[in-house]
Amino acid sequence: MRTPALQRLFGLMRKEFVQIGRDPSALAVAFVLPAVLLLIFGYGVSLDARNVPLALVVEQPDALSASFTSQFEHSPYFKIHRYLTIQAAERAMTARTVTGIVWLRNNFTRQALTGATAPIGVIVNGVDANNARIVEGYVQEVWEQWLTSELGTRPYAPTIALTPRVWFNPAVISRNYLIPGLIAMIMTLTGALLTALVIAREWERGTMEALMVTRVQMREILLAKLVPYFILGMGGMAVSVSLAVFLFGVPLHGSLLVLTATSTLFMLAALGMGLLISGVARNQFVAGQIAIITTFLPAFILSGFVFDINSMPRAVQVITHIVAARYFVAILQSIFLAGNIWSVILPNALALAVMAAIFLGLARANARKRLD
Amino acid sequence: MPDIPEPAAAVRLENVRRMFRSGKRTITALDGITAAAAHGAVTGLIGPDGAGKTTLMRLVAGLLRVDAGRIEVLGIDVGRDPLAVQAQLGYMPQHFGLYEDLTVQENLNLYADLQGVPHADRKRRYSELLHMTGLGPFTARMAGRLSGGMKQKLGLACTLVQPPQLLLLDEPTVGVDPVSRRELWEIIGHLTREAHTTVLFSTAYLDEAERCDAVLLVHEGRLLGSGPPGTFTAEMTGRSFYATSGIGRRRLQERLAAVPGVIDAVIQGSHVRVVTAQATPPEPASLLADLPDLALIPTAPRFEDSFVARLRTRPVPPQMSSATAPVASGAQTPHADLRPRSKTDAGAVITVTHLTRRFGDFVAVDDVTFAVARGEIFGLLGANGAGKSTTFRMLCGLLPPTEGELRVSGFDLRTAAAPARGRIGYMAQKFSLYADLSVQQNLRFFSSAYHLHGAQQNVRIDWAIGEFDLANLLEASARDLPLGYKQRLALACALMHEPDILFLDEPTSGVDPLARREFWQRINALAESGVTVLVTTHFMEEAEYCDRLVIMAQGRVLTEGTPEAIKASARRTDHPDPTMEDAFIGVIEAASARAAA
């Protein structure tokens, strides 16, 4: 025999599942929204420049300059446009036909062979500063290769040999780290939206008022919302992870168990945030607006998934600590690319647990069986 | 009249006060309410919209806390222990609190789980409830697909799965047809008789007072009176009359309303119903000396008479706190300053022929035909979902008909050029105004929209401000206006361009009796000056103001005629003076009998 409290809880949960089954919008928010967002972002956000249109200006073609320019023509990074004069190349840059110019002046070979150092003019369009820096890096790489292979010398030869090694993502594919970050961002949004909208809906339709005058306790109402939407949210998470691994080919080095466990903590924090929002805003319109403003933007900008947190002003860095996505981004990037790195996972998981406890606690404290 | 059982009261209110903050303003929703509801009785909480009924219900249910005073429910202080009260309570909020995407059975199961009904008892209880509400055949239907009356009964059944000691029903009869309303009252009667349930029932329909054992009459947060409904009507004995005269009921009503000593004069059928300030029967000659044919026939007082009398005699509160601030009494003809209109042009201004509108499989309006003559007040009467709003929207050109034809002064407004629309005035449901705009800005916008400008526009705005007594409120946002003033402003906006035809959608819903009287007084004057008025309403009693009306149900016109003729059709030997509601129910029952045959 069930106790009355359990009977109430199961009754509410059963109701919730029946409603989810009949209401396509909950399923859409849980499964379709993450998938669509992941597809848009996954394809749309990339920091890997390929086929950068580059202008080559060789004022006096000869064997040495040809050996240099052929390096560019074989590079996968660039798509070469040749111009006869620097003026023509600059016009092409203004017209946005090319992103950068490599310019060999007419005294290039003479200077290089007479012992002076010949300057190679490199002009990039600096408007997109990040892209410009990446293009500069690619040009530098080509130049180093040319020095080594064609002239048998080293870039800083004979002074220094610098070997960079990029761990966890040796091919330096930006998608591999962007996608785990995107999952964190998207799940913050859907988690908060799910609970915020369904509770606001009960307020709007007047059913909450009817519930509150029964023997049901507020904690039972909250728990009955939390459990079904937790399951839904984890389903959305599974969809996202599958897309990441099977569609976008992101390696998953860590264990699924750790991924599930940390996702649980994160989902509780996100759902708790939604519960808290729905306690403040009692209609779906306002709740939706608050959920979007307080989750989407902070998770995008302040979670460290694209923009480096250490480089932000001190005050902004402090704010990032209250963004749950920040911790989840760190965990996901490690689990996907590096494996079960406990020194990252444990502190961040602890932070998520604290946030989940705070949000759920606040939601519970805020949910009184009263309308005022 | 059953005696109110002594001694203990099920609900006891002591000096209850409750305020709300809205932006910078503080609104007093309830103030100084001291009252009681007896055990085992039906206590009606009666008042117009904004009176504080819902707030009081929520206070009793423990959903709100009082700012001052004390509420005791079933011997328990609600403020201290709301859970203990809620365990013995059944509460049906406005709009019934149902999950529309669950079936009837699933709704019942949920509330049985929440109220802790043991599984063993459920089968018996469900069959009792389904039998009582007549929902037996519909257990697998989604609650959202039930009619208004069925939703109301399901809502009630859900609150009754565990028989409560005290049943709180917040406006359960809003949007429900008269037949369902009557059935609800039968269920309530059954509950109090058989189960001795105490019922607190809130409503804005004054005619429901007479069905209660006791009444709490609230208005603007204050208690205007309490006691058995008989005590309200008793004090009005000998003060109500039907007046008739050859000058026509509208002129007569206008004249009588202006006579000192007459506190109420309303059109009812072909008569004018008059309520006097004194219980001494007046000499007809002393009322209006120039009307030798004026006749007065005494009639039984109504609950509404008492409400009107209380509102008229109470001290007038300062400035805008009241929707019923004194209106310059006497005849006010909004169009008095305009060209006189002749009523000689008797051709039909509005014609509707075989009008049908379908939404998918659902037939909202089914082969409707009627015509309205110039200067006529024509009513579309029916419950929510009867199809009157759909008909109305098609007439205004807001919705294309599926079949049939309609003409408004010769045009189909849907395809008509803009000038044709300039001849109609339109007042939407719930007095839709731009809530964030001030009174003045609303007037200015609507007059501009109707192509008024320059000096003419200013003249009309000044007219509206004077006519509708809006001078003190020009800067107030429409949102903050009391309901009666919203209604005035909505009418003013619809009249800015002096339309020939006026469309009114539920124009008096929720306003208090004085505001309603004032409103109809203006409409009468407009009709007298030749304006054609088409009005929809679900207030049976409001139909009395119409020259002619149609009664609609399930998309069809069931009957058409003058109020007198429609009421006469329901006259039986055992029921010599039927009300419009009796007639309505009679028509509906006759229609379903025909359908069954």
Next chain:
Amino acid sequence: MWRQILALLVKELLAVLRDPRSRMVLIGPPLIQLMVFGYAATFNLNHVPIAIYDQDHSLASRDLIARFTGSPTFTVKDVLDSARRVNELIDSRAVQMVLVVDPRFARDLLTHQPAPIQIILDGRNSNTALLIEGYANSIVSRFALHWAEQHGIRAPPATLDMRALYNPTLSSTWFIVPGIVALLTEVETLLVVGLSVAREREMGTFDQLLVTPLRPLDILIGKGLPGLIIGLAEASVVIAAAVFWFDVPLRGDLLALYVGLALFILAITGIGLAISSLVATQQQALLGAFLFLVPSIILSGFATPIANMPQWIQTLTLVNPMRYCLVIVRSVFLEGGGLPVIAAQLWPMALIALATLTIAGWLFRKRAT
């Protein structure tokens, strides 16, 4: 006709400005977004935590390390004396780079052998890793040139002389903040226009509007113009903030910028009106606006270049008005663009505006009459 449209316009602006909530929507979120984006959305690196593992302990290695320690880009978090903790530091994200100086560093330098240095980077954010590598590279090369000069060693036969046009310090702020002009203009215009009809439908005033002699076209213009006015006002505020607060240079023709923004706002207004005509409630309008905004912002080049996207998505971005607006704003701000330069962006946007407004008009007529 113009008198009625003016009345509608005044009413619309009053309705937006008198409601405290919509006033908040116009002022609060844009301000927060401007500040958050302006300060937090930066690809410029500073205070990158690094660790140093110097196996050489020579004068030369100390000189090189001093260049890292003194750089504002790097903050030295740890100095290691064995390779043991390298893994741990990188794994736990305590540092983002470890600089390893080989024990033969000074010896090789002096014997004119290439002196080995290794940098180990955390690839969990490969963009940051690339940027760090670039910074490290430039420090090392400056050290190498300096060393070569001091010791009379012949420099390489050719060196790169790099120069960035328009943004010589490659400041992210200069890139992001002008982008926010376009971003906020899009968001606010869409919200103002997209929600206005839905709000009237919810309040019941829309029917009232339709039964007046106003024609659907009048209503459409009356609903669209406030978007233009509010959008341009918002844009002006952000432009002023960009110039006076974030010190982004405004080099081009302001008139050209406003012509571009006006066309952009018209295109967005058309989309807002189309959303407005399709939905019944403000909530659906908000959802519709969100569903348009996300792809439109992501696939515009606001944060990452369109050139990096797969070809079919690049084709898709051709119908995104935000794409053209971003180019215009950045061109006028940084490249000193004027009307002739941005003409290539203006005509596609004009076409899009024409298309969206026509569709909106058609939908509106269909729903309204």
